Amino acid sequence: MPMTFNSKIERVYFSAKGLFIASAVFWIYLGSSHPNNFTLFTVLFSVYIAINMLMFSLSQKRLIKSRSMLFYLFSVDTVFLGISIILDGGAQSQMFIGYYILIGLLSVYLPAKEVGIVVIVFSISYFLVALFPSNFKQLMTIIMRTFYFWLLGGIGYMTAYYMRASERKVLRTLDILNERTWELETSQVMLENVYETTRALSTILDMDQLLEEVLDIANKLLRVRKCTILLSGESGKNLYLYAESNIGKKTFYNPPLMYSEVRPTGIDMSSKLSSTDKTKNFSNNKSFMLDLPLISHGKMMGIMQLEPLKKGEFSEKERKSFTMFANSTAIAIDMARLHKKMQDLTVIDELTGLYNYRYFGSKLTDEIRRSDRYHQQISLLMIDIDHFKEINDSQGHQTGNIILQEIASVIKQSVRDVDIVVRYGGEEFMVILPQTNLNDARSIAERIRTQME
Incomplete structure (x- = not known):
């Protein structure tokens, strides 16, 4: 030139x-x-x-x-x-x-x-x-x-x-040195920001607040296009979609959507879902999707999926930052679940293993607020055992307790994992059904009644 x-x-x-x-x-x-x-x-x-x-x-x-x-x-x-x-x-x-x-x-x-x-x-x-x-x-x-x-x-x-x-x-050498210096400084700043931000996750014990904070960090700090949180169920056999954000738009799923099966050898992301599963199509840009395992104390908690803002794979320094973020998230999720279990000990009915009246009041208020926030429907079932007092009087309280336990088991097996079954008092039971309309609630109630006969 x-x-x-x-x-x-x-x-x-x-x-x-x-x-x-x-x-x-x-x-x-x-x-x-x-x-x-x-x-x-x-x-x-x-x-x-x-x-x-x-x-x-x-x-x-x-x-x-x-x-x-x-x-x-x-x-x-x-x-x-x-x-x-x-x-x-x-x-x-x-x-x-x-x-x-x-x-x-x-x-x-x-x-x-x-x-x-x-x-x-x-x-x-x-x-x-x-x-x-x-x-x-x-x-x-x-x-x-x-x-x-x-x-x-x-x-x-x-x-x-x-x-x-x-x-x-x-000049090229100086440019390369300046670029490397800038990358190191940027990487250090990112790692420090990720560390300081994710350290605060351990103080959040409410699962909903925790997931919302995780999505905020992914959008504002990590600057990814999409962040998806998949968590294993209580049995550890299924993987559920709990929350995701796409270019800043956050979506929370209550109840969570079943995504795939967690196998003993790891997570099979490519396994076909059964026709009864509620599924969701993820990004078409799967080749650039980064799957980070959420592992806490050697236990698989789920998967965090990240999609880059621009086409192309994540850099090595980004992968290191994201891995540190995923590890902190896994620990925070584990602590939130442990906190919930500890809370459950004070709100569980000893006889039936269901939630008690104390838990019902606060949980119903939370679910109503959630349904209003995300414009979702919610239903409530009240179940009462006919002539239960006569059974107690004629056959004794021990027989009555066995009947209560069997009925609690039937109700629990007839609803979803996300539904809240409560022993309201005596022979009365309540079931909170998030994201359930009136017709579906009638069907569930009829299924419970039929199985009890």
């Missing part, structure tokens, strides 16, 4: 022109060499200096393009040197040194093609003004000087070429 004259090159160029003018003044006016037509040369030299000063002034004010300035000055130099050599005696003139100065300078800053043009023009110009009149000796001198034009142009260009190549290598 042709190089243009920037401010530094212009200063160097005009400095060289100043050196050339000073040398010409010394040789012609202070030295022993005097042109034949001294007055005409003085006028020509004054015009030449004036044109150079004008060009210098215009270049400083940026009123002329660098390429245009170069063309004008090159034309002026060619004409001035040609006339000066004619006035100074042709082949005997020492003004040809001006060609050396200009070729040496221009060959450093111009590409090879333009250097060749400069040398050709100067060679032809010098031949025309110095060849006649001349003898054989002068002819050989002219040819030798012209050869030096080419030699000087070639040496100047090759020297500048290798200097520019070395400079480009140094």
Whole structure:
């Protein structure tokens, strides 16, 4: 690509022109060499200096393009040197040194093609003004000087070429070092932010709040397009979709959607789901999806799926940050589940293993708020055992307890894992059915009644 004259090159160029003018003044006016037509040369030299000063002034004010300035000055130099050599005696003139100065300078800053043009023009110009009149000796001198034009142009260009190549290598090396430094600094900042942010996850013991915070971190800090949280069920055999975010839009599933089966050897993400499973299609860009296992104390808690914001795989530093985030998330989920189990110990009915009345009040309020927040339906079943007091009176409380346990088992097996079954008191049971409309609630109630008969 042709190089243009920037401010530094212009200063160097005009400095060289100043050196050339000073040398010409010394040789012609202070030295022993005097042109034949001294007055005409003085006028020509004054015009030449004036044109150079004008060009210098215009270049400083940026009123002329660098390429245009170069063309004008090159034309002026060619004409001035040609006339000066004619006035100074042709082949005997020492003004040809001006060609050396200009070729040496221009060959450093111009590409090879333009250097060749400069040398050709100067060679032809010098031949025309110095060849006649001349003898054989002068002819050989002219040819030798012209050869030096080419030699000087070639040496100047090759020297500048290798200097520019070395400079480009140094600049590329510096760019690489700066890029690596920036990547290391960015990676360190990201790791610190991820560490500080995820450390706060362990303080969140409510599962819903925890998952919402995880999605916020994935969107704002990790800057991924999509984050999906899949958690194993209580039995550890099924994998459920609990929450996901897609370009900042968060979705929570209550009840969670069954996704795939967790096998003893690991998680089979490609296994086909049965027709009875509620499934969901994930991103079409599966080749770039990163699946991070959520493992806490050697126990598989689930999977975190991350999809990059732009097409392409995650970098190694991103994978390290995401892995640390997934590990912290797994520990936080494990603690939230443990906290829930500890809470359950105070709200579990000892006889039936169902939730008790104390838990029912707070849980029903939470589920109603959740249904309002996500615009979902919710249903409530109340189940009462007919003539239970007569059974207790006639067959004893031990028989009554067995009946309560069997009925609790039937109800538990007739509903989903996410449904909340409560022993409300005595022989009364309540079932909270999230995301269930009235018709589905009737069907569930009828199924329970049928299985009890």
